[in-house]
Amino acid sequence: MNEGIEKDFTFMDFNQAFAFLTRIAMLSEKMNHHAEWSGVYNKVHIRLSTHDAGGVTENDTSMAASIETFI
Amino acid sequence: MNEGIEKDFTFMDFNQAFAFLTRIAMLSEKMNHHAEWSGVYNKVHIRLSTHDAGGVTENDTSMAASIETFI
Numbered sequence: 001m002n003e004g005i006e007k008d009f010t011f012m013d014f015n016q017a018f019a020f021l022t023r024i025a026m027l028s029e030k031m032n033h034h035a036e037w038s039g040v041y042n043k044v045h046i047r048l049s050t051h052d053a054g055g056v057t058e059n060d061t062s063m064a065a066s067i068e069t070f071i
Numbered sequence: 072m073n074e075g076i077e078k079d080f081t082f083m084d085f086n087q088a089f090a091f092l093t094r095i096a097m098l099s100e101k102m103n104h105h106a107e108w109s110g111v112y113n114k115v116h117i118r119l120s121t122h123d124a125g126g127v128t129e130n131d132t133s134m135a136a137s138i139e140t141f142i
Binding site: 014015021025029034035036037038040 | 085086092093100107111
């Protein structure tokens with residue numbers, strides 16, 4: 001298991017949670033850097049790491065900062 | 072851990088995987104029944120169970136059948 005940046009997010013409902021996930025998805029395509037995610041209903045868990053580098057890179061910290069602005 | 076229906080799906084890329092996830096999200100809102108999901112890049116894992124019933128119900132099998140049509 002590589003080092004990574006992880007965070008849990010809780011929203012009012014599924015609609016809000018999926019809107020958040022969609023914003024991350026758009027960002028992922030744009031950056032060509034894809035988060036690991038999991039969730040159920042109003043909860044979303046995000047994990048960022050760079051597989052090829054075996055840990056956390058600038059791509060991960062940059063994406064983490066962007067994701068924080070989506071809340 | 073409740074009994075549930077689980078399946079792994081692999082797509083050509085993230086774009087395809089997220090399109091699949093979005094179709095499940097729309098269905099979830101319509102049915103008011105929400106799958107557990109996880110994934111990274113082109114992989115999506117789906118788990119269906121009915122928390123209140125402590126296992127698999129008609130809602131889960133119905134949703135599973137619909138999800139299969141999304142592939």
